[in-house]
Amino acid sequence: MSAPAQHGSAFGVQAYARVTSPHLRVAVEQATYAYEATDRSAPKFMLGPVTFEARQSELVAILGPNASGKSTVLKLLAGLEKPLSGRVQIDGTDVSSLDLRTRAQRIALVQQESELLFPLRVWEYVLQGRYPYGKRLRFESDEDCLFAGNALAQVSADALRDRWMDQLSGGEKQRVILARALAQHPSLLLLDEPTQHLDLGGKVELLRRLRRLADEQRYTVLVVTHELNLASEFCDRIVLLHKGKCRRVGTPGEVYERELLEEVFEAPLDVERRMGRRPRVMLREMD
Amino acid sequence: MRPLTPKRVALVCAALLGVLFVVVVISLRLGAYPISVADIVVTLVNGALKHWDRIPPEFSLVVFGLRLPRIALGIVVGAALSTAGAGFQALLRNPLADPYVLGVSSGAALGAIISLIATPHTAGALQASAFAGAMLTITAVYFLGRRGGQLDTATLLLAGIITMSFLSAVIMFLMTTLSGRDLRGMAFWLMGDLSSPTVDLRWLFLVLIIGVGCIYTTASDLNLILTGEKEAQHLGVNVQRVKFVVYVAASLLTGLAVSVSGAIGYVGLLVPHVVRMMWGTDHRLLIPTSAIGGAILVVAADTLARTIVAPTELPVGAMTAIAGAPVFIYLMRRRMR
Numbered sequence: 001m002s003a004p005a006q007h008g009s010a011f012g013v014q015a016y017a018r019v020t021s022p023h024l025r026v027a028v029e030q031a032t033y034a035y036e037a038t039d040r041s042a043p044k045f046m047l048g049p050v051t052f053e054a055r056q057s058e059l060v061a062i063l064g065p066n067a068s069g070k071s072t073v074l075k076l077l078a079g080l081e082k083p084l085s086g087r088v089q090i091d092g093t094d095v096s097s098l099d100l101r102t103r104a105q106r107i108a109l110v111q112q113e114s115e116l117l118f119p120l121r122v123w124e125y126v127l128q129g130r131y132p133y134g135k136r137l138r139f140e141s142d143e144d145c146l147f148a149g150n151a152l153a154q155v156s157a158d159a160l161r162d163r164w165m166d167q168l169s170g171g172e173k174q175r176v177i178l179a180r181a182l183a184q185h186p187s188l189l190l191l192d193e194p195t196q197h198l199d200l201g202g203k204v205e206l207l208r209r210l211r212r213l214a215d216e217q218r219y220t221v222l223v224v225t226h227e228l229n230l231a232s233e234f235c236d237r238i239v240l241l242h243k244g245k246c247r248r249v250g251t252p253g254e255v256y257e258r259e260l261l262e263e264v265f266e267a268p269l270d271v272e273r274r275m276g277r278r279p280r281v282m283l284r285e286m287d
Numbered sequence: 288m289r290p291l292t293p294k295r296v297a298l299v300c301a302a303l304l305g306v307l308f309v310v311v312v313i314s315l316r317l318g319a320y321p322i323s324v325a326d327i328v329v330t331l332v333n334g335a336l337k338h339w340d341r342i343p344p345e346f347s348l349v350v351f352g353l354r355l356p357r358i359a360l361g362i363v364v365g366a367a368l369s370t371a372g373a374g375f376q377a378l379l380r381n382p383l384a385d386p387y388v389l390g391v392s393s394g395a396a397l398g399a400i401i402s403l404i405a406t407p408h409t410a411g412a413l414q415a416s417a418f419a420g421a422m423l424t425i426t427a428v429y430f431l432g433r434r435g436g437q438l439d440t441a442t443l444l445l446a447g448i449i450t451m452s453f454l455s456a457v458i459m460f461l462m463t464t465l466s467g468r469d470l471r472g473m474a475f476w477l478m479g480d481l482s483s484p485t486v487d488l489r490w491l492f493l494v495l496i497i498g499v500g501c502i503y504t505t506a507s508d509l510n511l512i513l514t515g516e517k518e519a520q521h522l523g524v525n526v527q528r529v530k531f532v533v534y535v536a537a538s539l540l541t542g543l544a545v546s547v548s549g550a551i552g553y554v555g556l557l558v559p560h561v562v563r564m565m566w567g568t569d570h571r572l573l574i575p576t577s578a579i580g581g582a583i584l585v586v587a588a589d590t591l592a593r594t595i596v597a598p599t600e601l602p603v604g605a606m607t608a609i610a611g612a613p614v615f616i617y618l619m620r621r622r623m624r
């Protein structure tokens with residue numbers, strides 16, 4: 001594991017790992033959102049206010065049970081929705097004020113895999129990530145190919161480049177989808193439940209890869225996930241949501257408290273804390 | 288990794304244009320009046336150089352008066368239907384979409400017939416009415432084909448087929464108001480008929496180029512829309528604008544084709560699929576090759592239609608349907624597997 005060593009310190013009072021890296025990349029300030037109310041019913045869902053930030057080279061997990069507002073936060077960050085109040089900024093600019101292409105150059109969103117209509121080769125799929133840099137109809141340049149090749153290399157998928165997308169395994173496909181996002185050369189990577197269809201080995205490998213991308217390539221990575229222990233192991237910061245409210249933001253040590261997690265996830269849980277180790281969540285034995 | 292280059296697009300298109308030229312020459316050669324290939328080429332070259340005095344009058348009549356206008360009409364109709372099909376397939380994310388299967392051709396035909404009955408002598412009314420019919424139909428089919436806010440492949444096809452049968456019933460009803468002679472002509476026209484170009488071909492080519500050009504400007508956007516509208520939006524595609532441009536342009540092309548030739552089916556389904564099998568799914572190549580391929584298919588089908596049981600002429604729509612329906616079933620079964 002490459003990263004955790006640098007975050008080590010006494011649990012509970014872990015200092016932010018990258019205080020020395022001052023570049024603030026994402027700032028969410030008092031952001032709220034509500035799904036449209038119809039005439040007959042009250043708003044279906046209210047989010048916020050949510051406040052947190054993420055710096056360069058940070059890996060941040062957005063955690064919470066279903067319908068806690070995780071995906072809505074991701075939509076606000078991706079600029080797909082505009083906050084009702086408050087601000088969502090990337091590098092000091094409101095995300096919703098960016099035009100589509102500029103946004104795609106700065107923010108890449110990796111969603112759960114989509115169904116492809118016609119067969120496509122891996123390299124063709126990854127080259128699509130270069131779209132925000134092309135003029136209309138522009139054919140891909142050598143530079144675009146270079147970026148796409150690098151993106152494939154960063155996810156160790158060089159060998160897959162001539163394969164058909166529909167012949168890949170779940171883990172391979174996830175890597176290729178990530179490669180397309182990297183080909184966008186963004187500063188912010190957003191991932192919506194990327195571990196959903198992966199087995200345990202695949203999940204660990206993906207989180208490790210994201211950690212490395214943050215450390216070595218200086219991406220800011222925000223990942224929505226249900227994996228509490230993997231998030232604790234690999235992430236610098238946790239944003240814990242519950243019923244549209246932001247319950248706590250901080251290092252895993254600060255967020256993983258038994259009472260809080262039990263209340264949020266509505267399950268009997270134990271949090272194991274050992275000196276020099278990240279907290280670990282377990283199911284509490286029933287008496 | 289070998290991305291698509293403009294050179295490759297130009298080369299493939301040039302090769303296909305060569306094939307189209309050969310098909311055109313063969314089509315010019317076949318018919319009741321015998322004329323050799325050498326004579327055809329000489330006549331065409333003289334015609335292109337405007338040396339009208341060097342062309343024997345009978346060749347002039349057969350080539351420029353009879354056969355070439357019909358071939359030119361076939362080129363316009365084939366290119367228009369095929370490009371519209373490729374556009375609808377990408378936009379609706381449905382490989383079985385085709386102006387005919389979606390009922391858009393029937394909508395355009397209904398528009399044309401209403402115009403023939405209501406405003407028989409107004410210039411341009413037929414074309415405008417066919418375009419309006421096509422637009423209204425694709426809008427209706429689009430909304431009927433949604434299930435739970437999402438476009439559903441099977442629901443969309445059902446919506447298209449039901450719309451087509453409804454519109455056909457209305458067309459039948461309107462046709463009973465026509466006199467016997469008009470009726471026969473109309474029935475033949477509805478099956479697809481290239482025998483009587485009534486509009487100046489230069490206008491038809493102009494509208495064709497505008498329609499195909501509009502869709503071509505969105506080619507790289509369509510590549511991304513194929514992987515999903517939301518994903519395309521994340522990658523910076525202005526999805527709403529692309530959809531608007533392609534819907535309007537594809538409806539314009541369908542309206543154009545139907546207003547001059549009736550409802551010729553399956554061209555928009557057959558050609559883009561063959562092109563995809565040969566050169567892949569990139570719309571920067573798919574759109575122009577589909578246009579030329581459609582022209583080749585319709586000119587060839589029409590040549591067969593007028594020679595296979597000569598002197599009787601078959602409707603060209605019957606020819607394309609005979610070839611297209613089995614392909615449709617094959618594609619549908621492959622997709623269901």
